[in-house]
Amino acid sequence: MxxxxxxxxxxxxxxxxxxxxxxxxxxxxxxxxxxxxxxxxxxxxxxxxxxxxxxxxxxxxxxxxxxxxxxxxxxxxxxxxxxxxxxxxxxxxxxxxxxxxxxxxxxxxxxxxxxxxxxxxxxxxxxxxxxxxxxxxxxxxxxxxxxxxxxxxxxxxxxxxxxxxxxxxxxxxxxxxxxxxxPDLSEEHIKILPTFDERQHFITIGNFLHEPNYDALSYLKHTLWKEIKAKLPHAELHNYGAYASQKINQLHNEREGFLIKGFAEDVDEVMGHAKVLLAPMRFGAGLKGKLFDAMKNGTPFVSTSIGVEGIIENKNQDFVCNTAEDFVTHAIALYQNVQLWDLQQTLGFKILRTQFSxxxxxxxxxxxxxxxxxxxxxxxxxxxxxxxxxxxxxxxxxxxxxxxxxxxx
Incomplete structure (x- = not known):
């Protein structure tokens, strides 16, 4: 039976x-x-x-x-x-x-x-x-x-x-x-991912009903993004997530390049064409699915100690940033420096293979x-x-x- x-x-x-x-x-x-x-x-x-x-x-x-x-x-x-x-x-x-x-x-x-x-x-x-x-x-x-x-x-x-x-x-x-x-990523999957030069803009993603995601979005809007945008005037931040309320949509500002994109029909598509994921999680628990989507699609990220908890043991990594100043600095560096970007992409693939098979x-x-x-x-x-x-x-x-x-x- x-x-x-x-x-x-x-x-x-x-x-x-x-x-x-x-x-x-x-x-x-x-x-x-x-x-x-x-x-x-x-x-x-x-x-x-x-x-x-x-x-x-x-x-x-x-x-x-x-x-x-x-x-x-x-x-x-x-x-x-x-x-x-x-x-x-x-x-x-x-x-x-x-x-x-x-x-x-x-x-x-x-x-x-x-x-x-x-x-x-x-x-x-x-x-x-x-x-x-x-x-x-x-x-x-x-x-x-x-x-x-x-x-x-x-x-x-x-x-x-x-x-x-x-x-x-x-x-x-x-x-x-x-x-x-x-599932283990194949070499074929990794080879066909868009390269550094084929990608553009920053991305965030996460269900907007989840309070840690809304807090991170608000923190980006009011504290982090203006500093990043000032140094990278042509960059945009594309914010994806299910259940965008009127309060969320009011954050949309094309002049500032802060764009509320709403529900992503294909996470891999939007993540794979973004250059950097921003995930300034200030509270939360468990594992952050957005970081796994990023690593699977070869998209480097900037996050916090809480964001990488359970994923990154060495919290001294450059992309683990617990102050606004550090977060902005590393986001800009990762967006501009192909060597830094490649190193973190490779680390992401290694983490998935060795820790989450x-x-x-x-x-x-x-x-x-x-x-x-x-x-x-x-x-x-x-x-x-x-x-x-x-x-x-x-x-x-x-x-x-x-x-x-x-x-x-």
Whole structure:
């Protein structure tokens, strides 16, 4: 009998709109390679940018929040494995999975650590250095509780693995480092990429609904771009991203060369013809998909320590700039200096090949799932905190959900 996996999505995957959407498609591809029958379910409304999952033989189901109809749905499906897309989804549906499919492996894909992103955002607003006062929030408690309730959590960044293990003392057995799964680039792909002289202009890209992206765009507009434009009067900054609001579109200024381009139908096309990517991320977490799109297309970038977290270990690289002055200086140098540009392009290809090769990580993920399948009872006995959090006296989300359902009936 074919193995069955249920993926419960926080949203329907939009691989052309966000790194989270691309990540989800990578996980779907992995499960298909392992011969799973996949059902993707979500309570979210489906947008026009959502990928048509049925074209790749993934069954699509709409589910309801705080409703016992999910109980019948999962009993009938009876999956071997359930993947929760972000901790909020596990909060909503995890207790129902445990109740009705106790033998299903429960895996949490964190996407990024939400509590870390929010802590950094708050520290930035308050012009403060991030500390335990910011890290030890209610969001932190919720997200880490979700990690404990699951059999395995997928962590996308080495920095986040270190934080969870060292600061929060989470056991190795509950965590798996699984970054973006990047297919190896062929020599043919690299050879046909546009050269330095065939490219022009700067680029930014990112879903405008994601607050770190809007902050970076605003920082570019009001602090960085005028200085760059003054030294490179013929250069333009092309800003791409899904869901551009009126507030975003008002930043468009042709005289300044600051152009809001909106949704990119083909990321590789626009990235491959840009000379330099600018990514001044001042807060955030996880891995930045825009930097992977850049490296894959041979486009050098300028970013920050937070932007390159989990990608670049040596933060002393010239293109890791944490002051406005350094950022402007290096952006201009990279745009003008072909030797510097070539060096960084080559480094990007090396990073993808040595740190994010799809085959290496898929093999580890497969091994981990097989071990869980064979020894699930033993794994769960070793996770006493997870068992404790499943106890009815600590399941506030379960009883809140039941109360909401009763109230709405």
């Amino acid at each position: 074919k193995k069955k996996v249920l993926i419960i999505g926080f949203v329907w995957p939009e691989p052309r709109s966000s790194a989270a959407g691309s990540r989800m498609m990578q996980l779907i591809s992995f499960f298909q390679s392992q011969d799973y029958k996949i059902t993707f379910a979500s309570a979210c409304a489906k947008s026009d940018n959502a990928f048509d999952l049925e074209t790749i033989n993934v069954k699509r189901e709409t589910i309801a929040l705080n409703h016992s109809s999910f109980d019948d749905f999962i009993i009938n499906l009876n999956p071997n494995l359930v993947l929760f897309d972000r901790f909020m989804t596990e909060e909503q549906f995890g207790w129902r999975v445990t109740e009705h499919c106790p033998n299903a492996i429960k895996i949490l894909d964190t996407e990024d650590l939400h509590f870390l992103r929010r802590a950094r955002q708050r520290a930035l607003k308050e012009n403060a250095i991030i500390s335990d006062d910011y890290l030890f929030s209610d969001t932190t408690k919720r997200e880490i509780a979700s990690i404990y309730r699951c059999d395995l959590s997928l962590i996308i960044s080495t920095a986040e693995m270190s934080l969870l293990k060292k600061r929060f003392k989470i056991d190795d057995s509950l965590l798996l480092y699984l970054p973006f799964l990047i 799809k085959s290496d990580f898929e093999e580890k993920f497969e091994k981990c799932i097989n071990e869980l399948s064979q020894n699930l009872g033993i794994y769960r006995q070793q996770n006493f905190i997870g068992q404790m959090l499943q106890h009815h006296t600590l399941q506030s989300t379960k009883y809140m959900s039941k109360w909401i359902e009763e109230k709405n009936s």
